[in-house]
Amino acid sequence: MSRNAVQWKQKPNFPESHYVDTRIYTEEDIFLDEQRKIFNKCWIIACHESEIPTAYDYRTFSHPGGPPLIVIRGEDMKVRTFYNICPHRGNTLLYEPVGNAKRITCIFHAWSFNSTGDCVDISRGKEGYQDRFACKDAGLREVKAEVGFGGFVWVNVDDDAGTLADYIGDAMGLLGGHLDEPLEVFHYHKAIVDTNYKLWHDTNSEFYHDYMHYFNRITGMIQPGYFDRKYTGYPNGHASVGSMAIKYDAYEGSKARGVGWPGLAPGGWVLIDIFPGMTYNLRTSVLRMDTAIPLGPNKLLIEFRGLGLKSDTPEQRAERIRDHNQIWGPFGRNLHEDLLGVHGQGLAMRERTDSKWVIHGREENMTIHDEGGMRHFYAEWSRRMGRDAFNPYGEQTEAAK
Amino acid sequence: MDTRTAITELIHRSGLIMDDVNFKGYLDLCAPDYQYRISAYSPEIRKDMTWLEHDRAGMKSLFDNLHKHNSDKSPITRHISVCTVAIDEQAKTADVVSTLQVFRTTLDGGQTELFAVGRMLDTVALGDDGPLLKARNVRLDTRMLGFGYHIPF
Ligand code: FES
Ligand SMILES: [Fe+2]
Numbered sequence: 146m147s148r149n150a151v152q153w154k155q156k157p158n159f160p161e162s163h164y165v166d167t168r169i170y171t172e173e174d175i176f177l178d179e180q181r182k183i184f185n186k187c188w189i190i191a192c193h194e195s196e197i198p199t200a201y202d203y204r205t206f207s208h209p210g211g212p213p214l215i216v217i218r219g220e221d222m223k224v225r226t227f228y229n230i231c232p233h234r235g236n237t238l239l240y241e242p243v244g245n246a247k248r249i250t251c252i253f254h255a256w257s258f259n260s261t262g263d264c265v266d267i268s269r270g271k272e273g274y275q276d277r278f279a280c281k282d283a284g285l286r287e288v289k290a291e292v293g294f295g296g297f298v299w300v301n302v303d304d305d306a307g308t309l310a311d312y313i314g315d316a317m318g319l320l321g322g323h324l325d326e327p328l329e330v331f332h333y334h335k336a337i338v339d340t341n342y343k344l345w346h347d348t349n350s351e352f353y354h355d356y357m358h359y360f361n362r363i364t365g366m367i368q369p370g371y372f373d374r375k376y377t378g379y380p381n382g383h384a385s386v387g388s389m390a391i392k393y394d395a396y397e398g399s400k401a402r403g404v405g406w407p408g409l410a411p412g413g414w415v416l417i418d419i420f421p422g423m424t425y426n427l428r429t430s431v432l433r434m435d436t437a438i439p440l441g442p443n444k445l446l447i448e449f450r451g452l453g454l455k456s457d458t459p460e461q462r463a464e465r466i467r468d469h470n471q472i473w474g475p476f477g478r479n480l481h482e483d484l485l486g487v488h489g490q491g492l493a494m495r496e497r498t499d500s501k502w503v504i505h506g507r508e509e510n511m512t513i514h515d516e517g518g519m520r521h522f523y524a525e526w527s528r529r530m531g532r533d534a535f536n537p538y539g540e541q542t543e544a545a546k
Numbered sequence: 547m548d549t550r551t552a553i554t555e556l557i558h559r560s561g562l563i564m565d566d567v568n569f570k571g572y573l574d575l576c577a578p579d580y581q582y583r584i585s586a587y588s589p590e591i592r593k594d595m596t597w598l599e600h601d602r603a604g605m606k607s608l609f610d611n612l613h614k615h616n617s618d619k620s621p622i623t624r625h626i627s628v629c630t631v632a633i634d635e636q637a638k639t640a641d642v643v644s645t646l647q648v649f650r651t652t653l654d655g656g657q658t659e660l661f662a663v664g665r666m667l668d669t670v671a672l673g674d675d676g677p678l679l680k681a682r683n684v685r686l687d688t689r690m691l692g693f694g695y696h697i698p699f
Contacts, residue, residue, distance in 0.1 A: 196591050204590070242590045333591045334689050359614040466596050475691050476584060476598040476698060482616045484693035 154501050156541075162520050163506040165534040170341035170503075171496045175530075175537060176442040182529050183421050185210035186303050187381075188312045190423050190436050191226065192216055193450065194296040195329040201247045201260055205229055205239055207446075208302060209342075209422070209438040214288060215239050216298050217246070219260040224292055226300045227262045227285035238285075262287050295324040295425070295432065295452070316383035319415045322408040323427060331466060332451030334475055338484055340491030342422050342439035343526070345447060348483055349416070349424040349435060350384060350518035353507060357486055360471075360478045365414075374414075374513045382420030382525025384518045404430045404464045407454070418518065420525055430461075431469045443495050445487075449473070449480075549677070553640050553670050554628045556677045561624035564697070569609035576602055577671045577678040584698060586664075586686040597686075598698055608698070617696040622650045622661060624699055633672070639680065642668040646684065648699055662688035662699065 157164045169175055191206040191214060203217040213229040215238065229238050231251040238249050238258070248265065249258040257266040264283035267274070289301040291309040294317055299309050306312075317324075338345075348354060352374075355361040365371050374387045405411060406427060417425040422437030436448040451473065453465040472479040494500040505523070507516040523534040536542065547555075556575060563571040580602040586595050600608060625647040633640045643665060650661040664686035671680040684699050 243592060330591050331593060332595055333588045333593075334586075334595075334597075334691075336690060336692060336694070338693055357616055359611070359616075467599065470596065470598055474597045475689075475694055476696070478611075478615055478696070481618070481694040481696050485616060485618060488693045 153499075157502050157504055157506070159504065159506045161533065161535045162524065163516075164502050164504045165523055166537050167494045167500040167503055169526075169534055169537050170344060170490075170494050171442050171500075172537075173442055175532075176439065178530060178532075179421075179439070180210045182531070183526070184208070184439075186301075186306065186529070187421055188291075188299045188301045188306070188309050190297045190434065191290075191300045192298050193328070193330045193434075193452070194224065194292050194298060195327070195452075195455065196243065197224065197298075199245070201245045202243070203239060203246055203249075203260075204243050204298075205241070206300070207438060208300065210302055212286075212288070212302060213237065214300060215249070215285075216290065216300070217249075217260050224290055224298055225261060226288040226290040226298075227258075228288065230286070231256060232264070232283045232285065256283065258285055295320070295434075296328050297434070312381055313383070313419070314380050316379040316381070316385060316419065317417060317425075319377075319385045319387060320417060320425060320427065323406060323415065324432075326407055327455040328432065328452045329455040329457070330450050330452050331462060332449070332469055332474065334449050336447050336449070336475075336484060337440070338445050338447070338488050338491065339443055339495070340445050340487040341443060341494075342437040342445045343522070344487045344490045344494075345435070345437050345445055346418065346422045346424070346522065347519050348487055349426070350418045350522055351516055352386065353514045353516065354483075354486065357482050358479050372509075372512055372514070376511045376513075376515060376518045376521075378517065378521035382522050382529075384418045384521050386414075386416040386513070386518070404461045404468075406430055406432070418522070420522065426473075429468045430465045431473070433469070433473050443491050549633060549640075549672065550631050553631050553633075553642060553672075553677050556670060556679065557628050557642055557644055557666070557668060558626055560679060560682075561626045564699075565621070565623050567621075567697075569606075573602065573606060573609075575679050576605070577673075577680045578602060580605070580679055581681045582684075582698065583682065584684045584686060586689050588689065605698070612696060615696055618693065620650050620652050622648050622695065622697070622699075624648050626666060638672040640670040640672060640677070642666075642670055644668070646699065650695075661695075662686055662691060664688060664699075 192204040196204050197218045200220050203215055206214045208214050215227050215229045218224050231238050233256050236251050236253040238251055255268040259265050262285040264280040291299050293309055355366050376386055378384050415427045424435045426433040432452040434450040438446040440446055451469040453462055505516040505519045509515040511517045527533045560575050582600050582605055584598040588595055626644045628644045630643045631640055646664050646666050648662040649658050651658045667683040669681040670677045
């Protein structure tokens with residue numbers, strides 16, 4: 146039976162953990178709150194160590210909390226991160242996404258900085274500032290950076306943040322032994338979609354949507370063992386989904402799987418969601434990493450990376466690239482479907498469309514089609530935000546009083 | 547028709563026929579050993595990337611499976627300008643460089659936006675029955691494709 150306006154807005158008949166108010170996807174003030182309370186507090190992946198292999202190599206990164214960043218490898222090979230903002234008149238210091246800079250010299254008035262963030266030269270400094278201001282007062286703003294969990298460079302703009310290891314906890318357990326060898330990024334692309342970042346992370350946190358993927362329906366869902374996979378939630382909002390055998394031969398044109406991945410059973414699949422928007426997806430011969438970078442409540446930039454082993458022969462690498470492209474490349478069968486899904490959600494749930502609830506109500510003993518992965522995310526989201534995802538403006542509590 | 551004109555027509559026709567979603571017609575323009583590739587250079591990781599690579603059978607299977615997938619249905623149009631044609635009489639092949647612009651037009655309202663730009667690097671086999679596509683490398687400058695597309699350019 147269809148519903149009228151009142152029925153449409155009625156609270157779903159589920160526990161409050163099992164649905165969310167769609168204003169968490171559309172409201173500007175909630176988004177600004179997320180930048181402050183989530184993105185500026187959590188560890189975020191900025192790039193991969195293989196993108197800056199030699200001393201003075203740098204990579205720029207637009208941090209989802211706001212600040213533009215420089216990730217640079219020092220002479221001592223340590224990776225450090227700084228704001229990509231000149232302390233003089235606020236110019237961008239490094240314009241290119243990647244490069245090598247022993248000295249970072251601002252193009253505006255030629256102040257120079259080294260790879261440890263010290264200001265090393267102020268042009269005509271003495272003449273202009275006399276003894277009132279000098280290089281020691283003009284260092285770059287440093288941001289916490291750690292390399293780990295597959296060689297990714299993680300950054301945290303909160304000076305008081307705990308360690309990356311504490312943040313991740315046991316969440317990476319399922320990938321234990323699979324990330325010991327040095328990795329290398331062979332694929333990188335970005336996509337901007339008019340949607341909320343949480344909807345993308347949700348899609349990476351639920352497998353019920355395998356109905357959307359013809360490839361997954363025939364290579365996974367109809368194969369034995371599919372429904373045995375389980376979600377596990379970890380502190381800080383992370384979650385993992387266990388391995389299964391996937392029958393790739395079932396998809397016509399899908400080559401038999403050969404090169405594989407260290408420690409991963411043929412046809413194995415491990416997925417780990419790291420709060421608030423990063424996903425390790427290890428399948429066949431490729432590790433995929435998604436990094437969700439919200440640009441607004443209904444605008445999302447996603448960085449996609451495909452990784453193989455640094456030790457790959459050209460033949461092995463070519464096979465990983467083929468595996469990657471079939472489902473995950475920009476022309477892959479699954480990626481377009483996933484993006485089309487969140488694009489559609491962005492269309493339907495943008496401001497003032499009178500969307501109201503999103504339901505995360507499936508309970509199947511935390512197996513593959515259970516929606517517990519998303520519930521786990523929103524429990525953490527609510528905790529960090531100090532507002533309930535089902536009741537973000539506290540109206541339900543008000544009404545109950 | 548002279549060889550150069552026949553080659554130029556082949557390249558242009560390959561775009562028109564794909565715009566018409568006539569996949570069988572497209573495959574008829576391809577030699578049995580056809581190799582298709584979409585590639586791009588990523589300045590961010592300083593690496594050449596292959597985004598799609600198929601032989602003729604792989605292309606056929608991609609086309610055959612298309613209807614089973616969920617795809618954006620907005621039509622795209624490929625604007626190809628053949629720039630250079632280098633004929634190798636001895637090898638009976640030609641190397642062709644074209645520029646490519648791909649536009650996408652929405653179904654609802656028909657708004658057109660530029661979707662991608664790049665080059666097409668083609669090798670054409672010159673047989674007795676006329677030229678056929680032997681290899682195509684769609685070399686994209688555009689690397690942000692929004693929610694993407696299922697049909698190759
Ligand atoms: S703004 Fe950078 S040196 Fe002046
Ligand atoms: Fe998916």
